[in-house]
Amino acid sequence: MLTGLRRRWRSTGLQTRVTLLAGAVVALALVAGAVLLVTVLRAGLTGAGDERAAARVDEVERLVVEGRLPSRLPGTDPTVLVQVIDEDGAVLAASTGASRAVALLSRDEVDAALEHGEAVLVDGSRVGYGDALRVLVRRTDRGPVVLAATSVSTVDDPLRLVRAALLVGLPLLLLGAAAGVWATVGSALRPVEQLRAGAEAVTAADPSRRLPVPTAQDEVRRLAETLNGMLDRLEAGSARQRGFVADAAHELRSPIAALRTVLEVALVHPDPAGPEPSLRVAHEEVLRMGRLVDDLLLLARLDAGVPRRTEAVDLAEVVRELLDGPAPGTGGQSEVVLDLAHARVRADRDGLGRVVRNLVDNARRHAASRVTVTVRPGDPVELLVDDDGPGIPDGERERVFDRFHRLDRPRTRDAGGTGLGLAIVRELVGACGGTVTVEQAPAGGARLRVRLPAVREDARAPTAGTLAPVD
Incomplete structure (x- = not known):
């Protein structure tokens, strides 16, 4: 299966592969960014709620220490519910909106929170509050314990809006990025396609054609210029080869024609002095052809780059x-x-x-x-x-x-x-x-x-x- 997928991937066009890879990278980056954003936002909202609760605890603690604790605590921040309880868990004072009959936390929960020094999440329904509550606990110097609670909805509601925006915005951003990559890669590959078409048009029948050179001063232009230089050298080499073959054929034709003439004359009109003169002339022409063939073979070996011992x-x-x-x-x-x-x-x-x-x-x-x-x-x-x-x-x-x-x-x-x-x-x-x-x-x-x-x-x-x- 992996082999088939790999083969299918390689058969896909370069523009498609680059777009898919870039899209995957952008998608991973967007998801990682979204997760980081939600995490940082949650930590920030939670920290802000804890700071408000801590500020209310400080206010109430001063009232307890000074012995001026009223039964109804003044409400400077309505988003924070405050209770003061004694050692037995009875409510001594409460802010507006907070229950005066039921404590936000049981004695065991208070002890655990004081031991660990952390805020406690509880179900708000136990005190007639619809949302979950995050409760901060602090024992005063005189014994009573101050409880300050903030609604978890102050954190969850903004995060819910952010998630919804991300669910809509991230796919749109991904599509936009993929479209941009597709267009950019297509624009970058367009000169390459023109080079391919130009190379296909270069044939033996018309070797003078050259590849189109892009106007941009980039790598594709340098590639086109290099390939055109290669075509120039190939055309020049081909022309030299054709001329060389034609000249070699012409040069060989002369001694062959002379040798044929000598032999035909010797056959039709034998020399009374014997065949030696005709054979001598024929031998000279054969030697001439041999020298020419030896020279051609030597040049062929030199052109082929055969290494020579130095x-x-x-x-x-x-x-x-x-x-x-x-x-x-x-x-x-x-x-x-x-x-x-x-x-x-x-x-x-x-x-x-x-x-x-x-x-x-x-x-x-x-x-x-x-x-x-x-x-x-x-x-x-x-x-x-x-x-x-x-x-x-x-x-x-x-x-x-x-x-x-x-x-x-x-x-x-x-x-x-x-x-x-x-x-x-x-x-x-x-x-x-x-x-x-x-x-x-x-x-x-x-x-x-x-x-x-x-x-x-x-x-x-x-x-x-x-x-x-x-x-």
């Missing part, structure tokens, strides 16, 4: 290992000059090697005659790759890191590249906590500057060398 690596050592001999798959007759200083960085060694290889391959394809690779120690450690080619225009220096991006100037990708080299460089460097930027080289070409966090400061130990031109 270690302290000497950047100069990585550069020298890679460039001690001719690098396969690079074009041009450019000379590569090294200016290296020992500098340790924390990075993935294989990934760092890929960064160096991609930067040098890119520089070789566009250099006129010379490529310079420099490692500068410090914090951060810098890797500079300069060429003396046509350079990169200012407006293209950020876009060259986009995947499959092509320049309109003479510095364009030739058949040796996949169009993903610099994009891979940026992703690998970013994964190591570094940055890569494009500047103008001193020789007028392009300079690609990589900054990586240093492991420690090393003294410069210059090692320089020159690589022979690569065929």
Whole structure:
């Protein structure tokens, strides 16, 4: 049963649940306040009656002590009935309205009241009084006992009126509070409902739609702005993904078409010299497709955030290992000059090697005659790759890191590249906590500057060398 109630409660709307909870809290508060009010009011009225009775007792006690007690006590407060009785319980004097024949309390009741020092509640009918009476008892110094009684109705009648008012007023207050909470919660949730409707309207067919932003400077507005920012990023990522897939398909189409052409020509018009020339061309196209697929897979792993093992690596050592001999798959007759200083960085060694290889391959394809690779120690450690080619225009220096991006100037990708080299460089460097930027080289070409966090400061130990031109 409890499970069913809990399930039913969770299926109820938020506005209803908040209103019910708030109503329950308000109801408890109102009931507690009403009980407290009645209790305090009762205590106050009872205390006021006791004070009036005590004042009458003081007056009568002075008359007894002074020996001026009349048979009919003067009545300064008609709401208080006063009797003076002797040791045997006989009435010696009484106020107007009080019985002169029957005492308000019996001897046993008087003794008990004097012993406990408390007022006594008695039935007023024993003395011809319709209401219950609250009797205060005090023994005078000369022996007689003074009894002062007040009607309980002086307390009960006001309390009865207050209870009636509370029985009518509390439900009205509760309904008013519930209505206020319902309206307030509904007003607060209205922007959320608008956000829900706006989110439902965002579809793949129209990804440019955005959620409505409330005018109020509150949490809902910040939520809407955050969600719109998320939608902007998702739309941008989706656009990049679509463009990436389209470019990848286009790039794969070229080597596949070339391979198909070579194979079809070899089948239709066999070369008299044998199949070796056709197979060599086909092999080159297969290698080109393999490089492209490898680059795509590497970018996919980087995009997925696959963790890479990092270690302290000497950047100069990585550069020298890679460039001690001719690098396969690079074009041009450019000379590569090294200016290296020992500098340790924390990075993935294989990934760092890929960064160096991609930067040098890119520089070789566009250099006129010379490529310079420099490692500068410090914090951060810098890797500079300069060429003396046509350079990169200012407006293209950020876009060259986009995947499959092509320049309109003479510095364009030739058949040796996949169009993903610099994009891979940026992703690998970013994964190591570094940055890569494009500047103008001193020789007028392009300079690609990589900054990586240093492991420690090393003294410069210059090692320089020159690589022979690569065929």
